[in-house]
Amino acid sequence: MKMKDVVTWTALISAYGMYGEGKKALRAFEEMEATGIAPDRIAFVAIIFACSHSGLVDEGQAYFDHMKKKYRIEPRIEHYACVVDLLSRSGLLAEAEEFILSMPLKPDASIWGTLLSGCRASGNVKVAERASQHIIELNSDNTGYYVLVSNVYAALGKWDKVRMIRKSLRNKGLKKDPGCSWMEIRNKVYVFGTGDRFFEQYEEVNRLLEILAGLMAKEGYVADLQFALHDVEEDEKRDLLCGHSERLAIAFGLLNTKPGTPLQVMKNLRVCGDCHTVTKYISKIVQRELLVRDANRFHLFKDGTCSCGDYW
Known part of the structure; x- marks a missing residue:
């Protein structure tokens, strides 16, 4: 392109972030600045997001400070959410909670939900329960936050709390979006x-x-x-995991495409940790590239590894 503006660079930085290419996102941001284009608040969301999804904690925090000190851009709730995500994904839950409590803005459900996601990955029960309580007190009508709280309690085996949250959802008339995946083969979805x-x-x-x-x-x-995430016997739990929508889609794709060709699967929810592990194994066993786009980002599975580096 002859002319590149902040929107152009931000799109590139954002795409690198979604694919887990944090280092490339950093280089693109530096190149944008070097050409004399000043980043705006959206560009800073993109770069901190990219750092978060690649485990680049120090770099992400530096850009948050850079935004305030060099460019005099006042952080919005989305910038704070990105920093909480940055810390939480790397297991720095105490630091993330402290950061939330020091915010000049009132934390909303998205902020506490971000912390809660990190707790689920690390199994930190105490922080998870505090974050869950904040989400419940905020009384949000966003079904996703209640589902997240319910899923965390389910992962911790606290089924009485799970039933309480699910009852609360029903009383509010809210419904969980069912998980689904889709793919296109020979122009048919x-x-x-x-x-x-x-x-x-x-x-x-x-x-x-x-x-x-x-x-x-x-x-x-x-x-x-x-x-x-159900209170059933272990054998039934294994069967439930095998029925997750992306596994059905991947297996169907393997049956209906030529060996060695890449597969692309879309999913409406965040891929679960077990399905992420399974897809890595499948990519190695069948020697195929498996591209899975979930609600958060793209995952490119190849030879038993994922482009996200297990930060997602």
């Missing part, structure tokens, strides 16, 4: 719901998932049952 058994080739997909499960077990895979 195929949609898969979590636990779906009513799509073409269901039996073949189920058999393939069983075969893959055996091969993954030989590679060392053990199901992480904390992501089966």
Whole structure:
């Protein structure tokens, strides 16, 4: 492009962030500044987001300070949320909570929800319960925050709290968005719901998932049952995980495309930790690139690794 403005650079930085290419995002930001283009508040959201999704804690904090001191841009709630996310994803939950409490703005449900997501990944019960209480007290009508609180309590095995949150959702008339994934094969879109058994080739997909499960077990895979968010026996929890929509989509894609060709799957919710691990194993076993776009970002799985570096 002959002319590049702040919007152009921000789009590039944002895309790098979504793919976990934090270092490239940093270089793009530096190049933008070097050409004399001043970043705006949206550009700073993009760069801190990119640092967050690549584990670049020091760099992300430096840009937050850079924004205030050099460019005199007053942080908005979205900038604070990015810093909380930056700290939480790296397991710095005490620092994240302290940062929230020191904010000059009143933390909203998105801020506490960001901290809560980090607690779920690290298993920090005390901080998780404090964040959950703040979300409940804010009385948000955003279903996603209640679902997040419920999922955290489920992962911790606190089923009485799970039932309380689900009852609260029903009383408010709120409904959880069902998980679904979709993909396009030869100009036709195929949609898969979590636990779906009513799509073409269901039996073949189920058999393939069983075969893959055996091969993954030989590679060392053990199901992480904390992501089966129902109070049932362990065998049922494994079955629930196997029915997650992205696994159905991936297996269907493997059956209906040529060996070695890449697959692209879209998902409406955040990919769970167990499905993330499973997809890494599958990419190695079948020797295919598997691109999964969830509600947050893109994940490119190849040879048993993911482009996100497990920061997502």
